[in-house]
Amino acid sequence: MFSIRLAELAQQLDAELHGNGDIAISGIASIESAKTGQITFLSSRRYRNKLLTCQASAVVLTPSDIRFFNGSSLVVKNPYLTYARIAQFFDSTPKSDIGIAPSSVIHDTVQFGKNISIGANVVIESDVVLGDHVVIGAGCFIGKKTHIGSGSRLLANVSIYHAVNIGCDCLIQSGAVIGSDGFGYAKDGEAWVKIPQLGTVIIGHRVEIGACTTIDRGSLDNTYIGNDVVIDNHCQIAHNVIIGNNTAIAGGVVMAGSLKIGCYCMIGGASVINGHIEICDKVTVTGMGMVMRSITEPGIYSSGIPVQPNRVWRKTTVLVMNIEDIRQRLNIIENKIDKE
16 A cells, blocks of 8 residues: 655645654545545635544645644645645556557557557557557557557547547547547438538647547548647537637537637536637636637636526526516506606
8 A cells, every 4th residue: 555654745745744744644535534544635714614523644724724723734825736636646546557458459550659558359440650658448449540649548448530639648538439520411402411521630738538528520620629628528529629728628518510719718517619609718617608609808607597496497487488578568668757
């Protein structure tokens, strides 16, 4: 079991140590469940009262919270960020063995970097290029002429279509589909004529793509995901979407085609964003937002309606459905008042 002295942990995290630096830390847990030998963190003053019963060997705190805890602690400006870094010490994700599983089916023209790991039942088509230290999980499919940069990892059952370009140090979770056809059709009378999707998907460096997320290839130009973008599970990103660097997208988001999102944006879960519009840099869309027009100013935008008791919601719905009638009646009253 991995263990580290609290003093050493403080040094590696550039944190201010208070208390016994010789305490051995062998795990991290929530403030409610942490036990002796574990470290926890306090990221919100709402949970200060829980410090009274906390059994952790140490707590990560801000300077303003240290007076509420008598035990050993690490003092930092951002406890949540420090928690993320501590968690990396205790990451229990299994490491992949270097080598190629005998059950994989790999074309002779595939180019391999150093220290490659390819799991069972992987299929890799012709002219694929894999960088150093690439990990391909069991059951993955990689289409022709795809490039995957050094240090990138595909977990089990990821499908990468042809000619996709994935940067370095990316992580693609199980079930993701990259490079599938965009939704492109022209109507011929009563019939739909499929438009071949001639572009591809280009993914930058250090991108994480969640489980069962789909990113469609471009119709003519490419779909582009910038560097350091994080995308949660079950998202749909349509053809020709462009997502700028360092943008974060929560689960269940649906993006229509030819949308352009700037850098450092945050898109809340279950949001729906129209196609052929632009969202500028540093925009936050809160959960269940419906973005129908371009956003040109940084800031926080919301449109989802919070849940209400059913009887209240029914009354609200009736008012909304009758809003035009109410408006007309109000105009009549205002006109009468103006004449008087």
